[in-house]
Amino acid sequence: MDNTLLDTLRGIVGPAGLLAGDELRARQKPQQLHAYALVRPASTAEVSAVLAACHAAGVAVVPQGGLTGLVHGADAQAHEVILSLERMNRLEPVDITQRVLVAEAGVILEQAQAAAEAAGLLFPVDLGARGSATLGGMVATNAGGNSVIRYGMMRNNVHGLEVVLADGTVLSSMNQLLKNNSGYDLKHLFIGSEGTLGVVTRVVLRLCEAPAGRCTALLALSDFDAVGKLLRRLDHAMAGTLSAFEVMWQDFYQVVTTPPAQARPPLPQDHAFYVLVEASGSSTDQADRFAQILSDAMEHGLVADATIAQSERECQALWALRDDVRQLGRFGPLAAYDISLRLADTATYVETVRTSIQARWPDAQLRAFGHLGDGNVHVAVHVPDMNTADRAELDGLVYTPLQALNGAVSAEHGIGIEKKAWLGLSRTPAELALMLLLKQSLDPKGVLNPGRVVDSRL
Structure with a gap:
């Protein structure tokens, strides 16, 4: 060149x-x-x-x-x-009446959230990487995060996009309307396409009214059967205010509450599962109602123990437990998996994979946690002295069981290069052929982020 x-x-x-x-x-x-x-x-x-x-x-x-x-x-x-797109980081003033925020793709999530908050509104998509993730990248990967159960993923919070195609054509679909049924909604071609069909340059974000407060609690459960029953009960009782339902397996909880981790266990470490639950709303008696709902769940045997945050500081401390995934790395390099499947299949799947991995590598460690309110479990695996061949074998043990369960090899992280070989477990041949047709139509030379998600040719 x-x-x-x-x-x-x-x-x-x-x-x-x-x-x-x-x-x-x-x-x-x-x-x-x-x-x-x-x-x-x-x-x-x-x-x-x-x-x-x-x-x-x-x-x-x-x-x-x-x-x-x-x-x-x-x-x-x-x-x-x-x-x-790091230099394209401009925000337009928030439109309070329409409840939208127009931003360039290089804007950091935390900056967009702050702009919405200053206007008394909320941009609800939230990630642990909020201080570095960009809006364009989040659109391209259809990012999810901590509040999908209530607000949905990035796709649900984007009104319009400006996209540049592989040949330089600018496609401006900066729609600010909540309802627009005028032909194909082209923005959805690019949300989640991982930069293979076009480059997002600007985005119209849908904002929400900011909740007046939030209630957060950490719950201990004796078995996984209680997880699904508790989710149904809380979602019904909280009447649309349930905004997070995060589940931690016991071994994950133990790691993030044992030195050298900074946190100490707010609940004893001997329970099978821990659920971080949050409700956000505006009712003046929300805290009392939240406590009563959890008390009822305990009386019905769904919750073995509980602690409710009494301040914003305590709320942040509970979330810090769930977000302290860096503790998993202290045992050595990790293979991190991002799985989506039916809640009813999740516990059996995790234990089946754990058994298979430890049968192959007796010293391997597997820890699970995730956004189970929306069917997303993260599986972190450490195999001592893992080489390239080991990683390929490990991928097979993790991904192959998903096909029979109609699960997805990626819940929110995307496909990229790492998961491309396994995409066929979650998509039919007809779907893969249509993905290829879209790629060939919008990028016939195959020059835009090639080799990601799908190849330019079968």
Whole structure:
């Protein structure tokens, strides 16, 4: 590859907008060290010109956001150009009447949440990586997070998009209406497409009225059968205010409440399951009603023990337990899996996989936790001295049982490169063929984030 394309790209974005060679390597980000160049456009027009130039040259482009993904969907190779939207980080004023926020794709989630809060509103999609995840990346991966049970995933909270196609065509669908049944809703082609069909440059976010308060509790359960019954009971009793239902298996809870973890167990460590439950609403007697609902659940034998947060500080401390996944890494490198399946199948699935893994590697450790209110369980596995062949075998043990259960190999993290070989377990041949047809139609040269999700050819 000669320098002609570099000169063209530099002419589009200016000297500050292009990094190559030593300047690129100095960023010290593994996903970027081996790329041909990193381009940082400052506007949609510049994104369009960059993509048009790369398309004409037949050079692959890898869009990057906050680099918080877990499936290697933004990893770049030496012959590829990285397109980073980090300079496109402008927020428009919140429209309080319409309850929308228009933002560029490089805006960090935490910034969007703060803007909504300042206007007395709420952007409800929330992630542990809120301080680094970008809105464009969240749209591209259809991010989920902690409040999906009430507010849905990113797809449910986007009114409109501006997208640049592989050849530089700008598709502006910046609709701000709640209801718009005028033909195909094209934004849904790009939400969750992981940058393989187009590059998101701007987004119209749907905002909600901010709850006046929240009630949070940690509950201990004796068996998994109580998990489903408790979820149904709480969701009904809380009349639409249940906003989180996070489940931790005992071994996960023990790790995050035992030194060197900073937290200490708010409930004894000898229970089989722990549920972090939260309700958000505006009722003045919400706290009393929340406590009564949990008391009723205990009387019916669904809850063995409970602690209710009495302050915002205590609420944050309970959430810190669930979010302290870094503790799992203290045992060594992890293989992290992001699974979706029916709640009724979850416990059996986890124990089946645990048994299979430990039969193959007796010293392996598996810990499970996740957003079980929306059917999402995270499985973290440590296999001592795991090599590449071991990882492939481990993937098979984790993913293969999902096919018979009609489960999904990815609940919220996407497919990227890591899960592409297993996508057929969750999608039919007809679905895969249609995905390929979409890719070929919108990116016939196969230059936009190639090799992710689906190949350009069967």
